[in-house]
Amino acid sequence: MKTTGKLRKYIYGITFFFLVLTGFGQMPVYKRYYISDIPGLEWLSQFYITHVMHYIASFVLIALVVYVFISFIFRGSGKITGSGYLKIFILAGLIVSGSLLVIRNLPGVFLGHNLIIVLDLTHLALCMMLMAVSFYTLITKKTWVK
C-alpha cells in the first residue's frame, strides 16, 4: 500500500513537471531565452513535439486523477485538507479548460473567439496558481489528506 502511494506521488510529480514544461512550451519562449539551446532540450522549441507531449502527459494526469478519486471513495477514510481542496479545485479547472481546448483543436470545431481567449488565459492562470500552491505545500509538508 505504501509502495502504491509512493509510486502515485512520483507519477503525479513527473506528470506535473512535464505538463508545466510542455505547457510553457506552447508559448514561444524557450528558443528566445536560449533554453532550447541546451544540449538535449532542443525539442522544447519544436511546437508540434511539445503539443503532443502535453497531450500525453494530460492523458496520464486524467487517468491518475480518476484513479485517486475512486480509490479515495473505496477507502472511505481520511479527510481532505484545506490545501488539498484548493489543489483539487485548481486541478479540476485545469482539466476542464484543457479538455475544452483539446476539443477546440479537433478539425471542424469552432468555439467562440472570446471563449477561446478566456480558456487560454484561465488555463495559464490556473497552472501558475497550482505551481504556487504546490510549492507552498511542498515546503510546509502539507498533505492532500489527513
Place this chain on the structure above:
Amino acid sequence: MTSRISRRAFLKGSITVAGSVAATSSVARAAKSITKKSSEPLVTLIDISKCIGCEECVYACQEVNEPKFPEPEKPFPKMFPSRVPVQDWSDKRDVTDRLTPYNWLFIQHAFVDIDGEETELTIPRRCMHCANPPCVKLCPWGALKQEDNGLSRIDSDLCLGGSKCKSVCPWNIPERQTGSGMYLNILPSLAGNGNMHKCDRCYNRLEKGEQPACIEICPEDVQTIGLKSEILKKAHALVRETNGYIYGELENGGTNTIYVSPVPFDQLNKSIEKGKGKPHLKKVENMMANGTNIAKAMLIAPIAGIAAAFGKFYLSSQEDK
C-alpha cells in the same frame, strides 16, 4: 513612382467601378450567395492556367487592406535578449515579389515544359486557409481566429508577434512587423515582438456580401469562390477536362484553397523561387494529425483510471482473503 501611383489610383478606381457593376450583376448575386449561412466552408479555386501574372490581385489586395496594415512606433523597444530579430517592413511597403506584413499576396513564377515548349506559369500565392489551421489552433493567446466560413485571420489587437503561427504553418505564411500591437503595453523588451500579418480573405468584404478583392479585380477570372462541395466538384471537373493536377485538397489535412495546374506540382515546386516569404508547393502531411489522434485516445484516460482503481481494489480484496 509616378507610374506606380497612377497604377494604384487606376486600380482603386477599377475596384470602385467593379463594385458598382457587381451591385447590379450576377457577381453580386454570387457574392450574396457565398455569405449565406451554411455548414460548409467557403473554398477558392485557383486555375493556374488562366493566370497571366498581371499582379492586379496583388495591388487590389494592398489597396483594400491598407487600413489593416501596421503603423509601427519608432524607435523600436530594445529587445532582450539580443537574438530577438527586429523585423521592419514599414519602409519597404512597395515590395510585391514576396509575402510581407504589407503584401499578403504575391505572384510566383515557374518555367515548365508543356508539350515540349518552355512555358511560364504564374501562381498567386497567399494563405491557404487550412481546414484545421495549426496557426489558429496552436496560438497560445487565441489571437488567431477561424470563422465558420473557413477563413482564418489574425486579430492585430491581441497578437504579440511571437511568430509561433509562422513556425507551425506548413508554408510559413504569416509575416511579422516589429513595433506595433499590444506587446508595447506589456513588457516590450522581454515578451512579444510586434504583430503577425497574413491574408484574411477579405473577411470584412465577405461580411458585406462582397467578394475578396483579389477575386473581384482579376481580369482573367483565375479565382472562383464558393461552397466547398461545389468548388471541389468544379476543381475535379477541371482536372479531368485539362488533364491537370490538384493541390490543396489533401495538403495539411485539407485546405480551403484549391490550385489546379496543367503540370504536376512537384515540377512547379522545383521551378519556383522558394525561401523567406516565398512558400513552396510541396506535398504537406496533416500537421495536426498526431494531436488529433491522441486527443481521441484521451477519451480512454478516465476508463484507464477506473480500471486501475478497480484492479487495485480487487487485488487488495484478494490479499485480505
